[in-house]
Amino acid sequence: MQPFLRRSNRQIAAVALAALVFAAGCVRQDPPGMEVVALDAQIVFGVEEAPATAEPVGFIPPPVEQLPVERLEQLPEAPPLPRPAPFTLPPAPKAPKYLCPTAGLGEFPESAPVDVDRQPTVGTYKWRPGPATVLGRDHFEVAPSDFFDRVVFNVSSVTESTNPQSATQEGGKPIRTFTYQMATYSGETVVLDTFRVVSGGITEDVAAINIGPTFYAGQPDRGVSLVSRQVITGGRVVAAFNPATPVLLLPLPAIGGSTFQSVSVDPVYGTTYMLYGEVKERARVDACGKEVEGWRVVAQTALRDPRDGLTAPPRTTTMTYFIATGMGGMLTYETRSKLDLPRFPVNGTPLDAAIPPNPELPETATNAEAYQFSLATREPGPITRPAPRPQGPLSGD
Numbered sequence: 001m002q003p004f005l006r007r008s009n010r011q012i013a014a015v016a017l018a019a020l021v022f023a024a025g026c027v028r029q030d031p032p033g034m035e036v037v038a039l040d041a042q043i044v045f046g047v048e049e050a051p052a053t054a055e056p057v058g059f060i061p062p063p064v065e066q067l068p069v070e071r072l073e074q075l076p077e078a079p080p081l082p083r084p085a086p087f088t089l090p091p092a093p094k095a096p097k098y099l100c101p102t103a104g105l106g107e108f109p110e111s112a113p114v115d116v117d118r119q120p121t122v123g124t125y126k127w128r129p130g131p132a133t134v135l136g137r138d139h140f141e142v143a144p145s146d147f148f149d150r151v152v153f154n155v156s157s158v159t160e161s162t163n164p165q166s167a168t169q170e171g172g173k174p175i176r177t178f179t180y181q182m183a184t185y186s187g188e189t190v191v192l193d194t195f196r197v198v199s200g201g202i203t204e205d206v207a208a209i210n211i212g213p214t215f216y217a218g219q220p221d222r223g224v225s226l227v228s229r230q231v232i233t234g235g236r237v238v239a240a241f242n243p244a245t246p247v248l249l250l251p252l253p254a255i256g257g258s259t260f261q262s263v264s265v266d267p268v269y270g271t272t273y274m275l276y277g278e279v280k281e282r283a284r285v286d287a288c289g290k291e292v293e294g295w296r297v298v299a300q301t302a303l304r305d306p307r308d309g310l311t312a313p314p315r316t317t318t319m320t321y322f323i324a325t326g327m328g329g330m331l332t333y334e335t336r337s338k339l340d341l342p343r344f345p346v347n348g349t350p351l352d353a354a355i356p357p358n359p360e361l362p363e364t365a366t367n368a369e370a371y372q373f374s375l376a377t378r379e380p381g382p383i384t385r386p387a388p389r390p391q392g393p394l395s396g397d
Contacts, residue, residue, distance in 0.1 A: 098139035099147075100128055100288040100376060109291040112282050112325050114253040115199045116224070119158070120180055120328030123380025125150045132285040132322065132333045132374050140288070147376060151383055152330070154181040163200055175200045179227065180328070183388050188234060190388045194227040197329040199252050220245040220262065223252035224329040230390060237390045241266055247273055250323045254295045256281050270306040274314075275299050283322050285332045290378040294324035294332050335372040 127150055128142050160174040176199045184191040201222035225246035231239035243264035251260050262275045277299035284291045299321075302314040322333035 099144060100140040100142050102134060102138055102140065103286050103289050103291045107289070107291050109284060109293045110326050112254075112293040112295055114255070114325070116197050116252060116325045116329045117199075118326070118328055119155050119178055120152050120330050121380055122153055122155055122383070123151070124383055124385075125152065125330075125380050126288075126376040127373050128288070128376040129371075129373055131372060132283065133291075134286070140286075149185045149385065151183045151185070151385060151387075152180060152380065153183070153383065153387060154179075155328075156180065173200045182330075183385075185385060190232045192230045192232060192388050192390070194229075195329065196221050196225045196227050196246055197252075198222055198225070201252065220248060220264075223248055223254075224250040224323055225262075232388050232390050235390065240269070241271055241273065242268065243271075243273065247275055249275075249277075249299075249321070250279065250295060250297055250325075250329070252325075254279055254325060256295075272304045272314075274302045276301075283333075285322055285374050287332075287375045287378040292324050292327065292332050292375060292378050294322035294326075296320065296322055332375040333373070335370075337370050 126147050128140065129146050130140050130142065134140065156179045158176050158178045160176055163173065163175045177196065179194060179196045182193045182195065184193070198219070198221050201219050225248050227246045228242045229240065230237050243266050245264050247264045248260060248262035251258065256279055259276070259278045261277075264273045265271070277297050280296040280298060282293055283296035284293050297320070299319045300316070301319055302316045304314040305312075308315075317336050320333075320335045320337075321331055324330050324332045
């Protein structure tokens with residue numbers, strides 16, 4: 001009986017298993033409501049390594065030559081790699097050896113023309129004390145505090161007028177005129193000069209009584225002239241000279257050996273300035289290594305100021321100065337020394353016994369302090385100072 005029950009139990013279990021398998025094959029599960037997509041984690045965390053490249057079919061690698069040790073020792077040594085240059089900062093620009101070097105032997109300035117053919121360049125010009133040139137030296141003995149500034153500004157336009165002397169001549173040139181100002185700075189004091197330059201003016205030569213330099217006459221401002229001078233301190237004019245006719249400094253055209261005379265009177269203050277000059281030759285000034293050529297003038301001057309007293313002698317001196325016609329009629333050198341002979345010839349000839357002395361000049365002279373200044377820069381720098389603006393006339397007047 002028990003064997004039968006065991007067989008029956010086995011049959012029942014087999015039937016139940018078959019029914020379970022059949023039921024599982026007939027039932028379909030519905031898709032889930034949310035789909036889960038698997039992301040490649042390597043997008044975020046890294047790059048997938050490339051698979052190793054398989055050798056192509058039939059590829060046979062070449063045999064590797066095994067060099068013996070002896071041949072390895074015979075191979076040339078590789079050249080050493082170049083060592084990189086050490087990093088160094090570029091050298092700083094060297095300061096000039098001298099503040100004011102002298103011009104070299106090959107320095108040839110432009111020849112000074114007999115007439116002014118251009119206007120001065122606006123800007124700041126450095127000046128220095130000392131002679132115009134030196135020989136056998138490589139620099140001028142100057143200290144930084146010795147330099148001072150002269151500023152050229154207010155250069156007017158050129159005006160032209162008819163010259164009656166050349167109006168009827170073929171190719172006659174008109175009279176050309178312009179003005180400019182120059183301010184000299186010395187501490188708190190400013191000397192403001194106004195110049196007028198007239199080229200092609202009316203000029204005549206006068207026959208001399210004695211043999212000597214030719215005396216030229218003509219319009220009072222027939223060249224480079226000083227129109228006015230103002231001395232300003234603290235914005236106030238402490239001294240002034242505004243003559244009715246300007247002081248002629250260099251007649252144009254410049255003729256070596258010619259003489260001229262200029263008398264100017266300030267009608268406001270009664271100051272009289274007399275100048276008797278002779279145009280010498282072309283002369284050069286060494287502007288700290290760059291030479292400038294101009295015309296040298298030697299002049300005897302006398303200044304009479306009524307405030308010194310009616311019986312006071314005039315202030316007299318001898319001046320030598322250069323005027324560069326190629327720089328618009330600018331001064332490039334000045335020196336003032338004592339006047340040994342305070343008389344002026346009346347006709348421009350050398351002083352001798354045949355000419356009576358000028359009664360306007362006394363036997364003794366009141367000499368001014370001597371000085372000597374030279375141009376130190378040929379090309380001007382920028383203007384860094386405000387233009388002097390005087391507030392009024394002489395203080396105390």
